[in-house]
Amino acid sequence: MSQNTIQVDALESEAIFIFREVVAQFEKPVLLFSGGKDSITLVRLAQKAFYPAKIPFPLLHIDTGHNFPETIEFRDRLAKELGVELIVRNVQDNIDSGRVKEETGRYASRNMLQTETLLDAIEEFGFDACIGGARRDEEKARAKERIFSVRDDFGQWDEKNQRPEVFDMLNGKIDLGQNVRVFPISNWTELDVWSYIEQENIEIPSIYFAHKRKIFVRDGMIWSADDDVVFRDEEEEVVERMVRFRTVGDMSCTAAVLSDAVDIVKVVEEIRDSSISERGARIDDKRSEAAMEKRKQQGYF
Amino acid sequence: MKVLKIATAGSVDDGKSTLIGRILYDTKSLTDDKLEAIEEKSRQRGFDYLDFSLATDGLVAEREQGITIDVAHIYFSTPSKSFIIADTPGHIEYTRNMVxxxxxxxxxxxxxxxxxxxxEQTYRHFFINNLLRIKDVVIAVNKMDLVDFSEEKFNAIKGEIEYLASKSEYKGQNLTFIPLSALKGDNVVDKSDNMEWYKGETLMHHLERLEPEDINDVSQTRFPVQTVIRPKTEEYHDxxxxxxxxxxxxFAVGDEVAVLPSETKSKIKSINFFDKEYxxxxxGSSVSxxxxxxxxxxxxxxxxxxxEKPTIxxxxxxxxxxxxxxxLQASQKYYIKHGVNDAQAKITQLKSIIKTDFSGVEENPSALVxxxxGDIQLKLSKPLAFDAYSKNKSNGSFILIDPKTNNTVGVGFIK
Structure with missing residues (x-):
């Protein structure tokens, strides 16, 4: 195709269309930014949707306090470069005030506690649309998610009674107190995201690439031993390996994979050949078969 | 890579989820951890086979009842193509999810x-496929293993569907009939040894051959404006x-265009995508x-x-x-969403209910449940620029929203 002609790729075009619908249909949208590759991809798509204007909504990060330091550093720099407002709300505040109780034990994680902080932030700022990077290929409850997903003021997902979503028409009409979760990259696969990052030359946090790290192995999964966030038994042996993270969630629930993919080209190759699903390294999904659905009903994003 | 979007439809227990699970398994699209989870669950439930429906029925209620309630989107690829399968529910009460x-x-x-x-559900599914004008429809006759792989059974079903097709208004549809067993794997990805009388392709072979078709119209230009970008910076002041x-x-730079519905004329000065001009x-492109x-x-x-003006x-x-x-009843008011345009709409006439077994219509009904x-007539609060659905799917369809509940209550196909 000549340089003079533009044919926007179907997935990219769809995502940009969704972003523009959000801005046209809602008064106070926000982009839920975790510092992970999916939300970084969202930021690039939002940039494209409104260029040459700035992204017309803030980024919101629900910080568990257990994020990888690389992610936090990356987050702050990106927001500054784009001139976008960054709102950070801390799970720690709710723990300190006794509103939520922290889990203890081997698999303790602050992942679940994010929900409460998110719902508080939605109320505090009056957000009516929260844009997230969830994809339908990630997990089977997410496979059922609409692009505009209506939540009540408890953040609950009524999975048996979702609005029909036909063609590309998106119904963003809501009652007072309701809000909508919006998923512009619903139809992307993990490989689509990685290929896009490669094609667009998008910068991502360094922990996505293979690096030397002190780790220990439990139940066949690789955990970071570089910090004191992940609970480790005395007898669990610490070794140093080349690893990378395939998803970047809370450190306490994100396991690493052995890898020598040090750059984006190698990462894309690795994903293409992988025999383990992306969320196979997420202990929060392994709690039960319905783990994701239950969290979503309670307002998890 | 090319993406082919496929919808599945079938009655309760026809084995849709099992078929999709089988496709994923036979195309080696199930990752090790997902396969392990299915093996374990199947064992727990005392099955002596792998229950592939566990791969797609994502909701607790679905697994409890062993049925599919809502659409699941499943993604997989073969070397030549990427596929998105919408696994849609068979139950009559979930027909809207099928649409x-x-x-x-x-x-x-x-x-x-x-x-x-x-x-009865087959009629409905076949009818909806025709209403939506889906070009390629595969009639997958499943559970052939339970009828001794009988050619007569298969041909009887084929004859019935061909008779229905002869009554359909939409003549552009390609129908393909494939006898298979999703549970055992016959004719899904691999050719069956049990049905030598069947000379056609396996299901996957057929799907791999289909060309993804753009639902947007090739000929007539349509650009609905979603939002106006005004940066108000010094560099982009105007x-x-x-x-x-x-x-x-x-669309091309220099094209003379009309802004609808006002029909004001102007010329395209520039086409932008991100930081470049074209x-x-x-x-299909999202541009400015x-x-x-x-x-x-x-x-x-x-x-x-x-x-190239549409109807206004x-x-x-x-x-x-x-x-x-x-x-739905005559004289009720709704919001109409036509593409990215909103208006109010009043049902001026409920003309008929269309019987989905192609047996005709019921004239002047009191309600549509x-x-x-059914066929309706609408009066709008402002002029819309639309096409017939048969000419442009995107510009020929709309949804109705109930102002009391804000729910999407109907989908319309413009005549």
């Missing part, structure tokens, strides 16, 4: 249980970019367009080439599929 799944599909698989043959996705045709933008003149353009307006009117006739418990399909 949701099938609306963007380029091909569709209708499953029929070989033991039961064509049942920039007014009309942002939208091209629903039809190609001479031509192809259909600026015009030579300072004309009034806002969300919901449509740019078209001057010689304050009333329309459509076939509607009703999706709400509260019935959940999952029924």
């Amino acid at each position: 949701t799944g099938a609306s963007t599909a380029q091909a569709s698989i209708v499953l029929i249980d070989a033991r039961n043959g064509v049942v 920039y007014r970019g009309y942002a939208g996705k091209i629903y039809g045709g190609d 001479q031509v933008a192809k259909r 367009i600026t015009l030579e003149d300072n004309v009034n353009v806002s969300r919901g307006d449509m740019l078209v080439k001057v010689a 009117a304050k009333q329309l006739e459509a076939t509607i599929c009703w999706m709400d418990k509260e019935p 959940l999952n029924q399909i």
Whole structure:
């Protein structure tokens, strides 16, 4: 195709269309930014949707306090470069005030506690649309998610009674107190995201690439031993390996994979050949078969 | 890579989820951890086979009842193509979810249980495929292993569907009949040894051969404006970019365009995508367009080439599929969403209910209830620029929203 002609790729075009619908249909949208590759991809798509204007909504990060330091550093720099407002709300505040109780034990994680902080932030700022990077290929409850997903003021997902979503028409009409979760990259696969990052030359946090790290192995999964966030038994042996993270969630629930993919080209190759699903390294999904659905009903994003 | 969107439809227990699980398994698309989870669950439930439906039924209620309630989207690829399958529910009460799944599909698989043959739901599924004008439809006659792989059974079902097709208004549909067993794997990915009488392709072989078809119209230019981009920075002080996705045709710099519904004329000054300018933008592309003149353009307006105007009117006739418990009745008011445009709509006439077994219509009914399909006439609060659904799917469809509940209650196909 000549340089003079533009044919926007179907997935990219769809995502940009969704972003523009959000801005046209809602008064106070926000982009839920975790510092992970999916939300970084969202930021690039939002940039494209409104260029040459700035992204017309803030980024919101629900910080568990257990994020990888690389992610936090990356987050702050990106927001500054784009001139976008960054709102950070801390799970720690709710723990300190006794509103939520922290889990203890081997698999303790602050992942679940994010929900409460998110719902508080939605109320505090009056957000009516929260844009997230969830994809339908990630997990089977997410496979059922609409692009505009209506939540009540408890953040609950009524999975048996979702609005029909036909063609590309998106119904963003809501009652007072309701809000909508919006998923512009619903139809992307993990490989689509990685290929896009490669094609667009998008910068991502360094922990996505293979690096030397002190780790220990439990139940066949690789955990970071570089910090004191992940609970480790005395007898669990610490070794140093080349690893990378395939998803970047809370450190306490994100396991690493052995890898020598040090750059984006190698990462894309690795994903293409992988025999383990992306969320196979997420202990929060392994709690039960319905783990994701239950969290979503309670307002998890 | 090319993406083919496929919808599946079938009655309860026809084995849709099992078929999809089988496709994933035989194309080696199930990752090790997912396969392990299915093996473990199947064992726990005391099955002596792998219950592939566990791969797709994502909700607790679905696994409890062993049925599919809502559309699941499944993604997999073969070396030649990427596939998105919308696994849609078979239950009559979830027909609206089936329409949701099938609306963007380029091909569709209708499953029929070989033991039961064509049942009421089959008529409905086949009818909806025709209403949506899905070009490639596969009639997958499943559970052939339970009818001794009988050619007679298969041919009887084939004859019935061909008879239905002869009554359909939409003649552009390609029908393909495949006998298979999703549970045992016959003719799904691998050719069956049990049905030598069948000389056709396996299901996957057939799907791999289909060309993804663009649902946007090739010929007529349609650019609905979603939002106006005004950066108000020094560098872009006077920039007014009309942002939208091209629903039809190609646009080029210099094209003389009309802004609808006002029909004000101007010329395309520039076409932008992110930080670059282009001479031509192809259909399906989300771009921004600026015009030579300072004309009034806002969300919901449509740019078209001057010689390619659609219908501009304050009333329309459509076939509607009703999706709400509260019935549709004449004289009721709704919001209409036509693409990215909103208006108010009043039902001026409920003309008929269309029987989904192709046996005709019921004239002048009093109401249209959940999952029924009928013909209506609408009066609109402002003029819309629309096409017939048969000409442009994106610009020929709309949804109705109940102002009391804000729910999407119907999907319409403009005549």
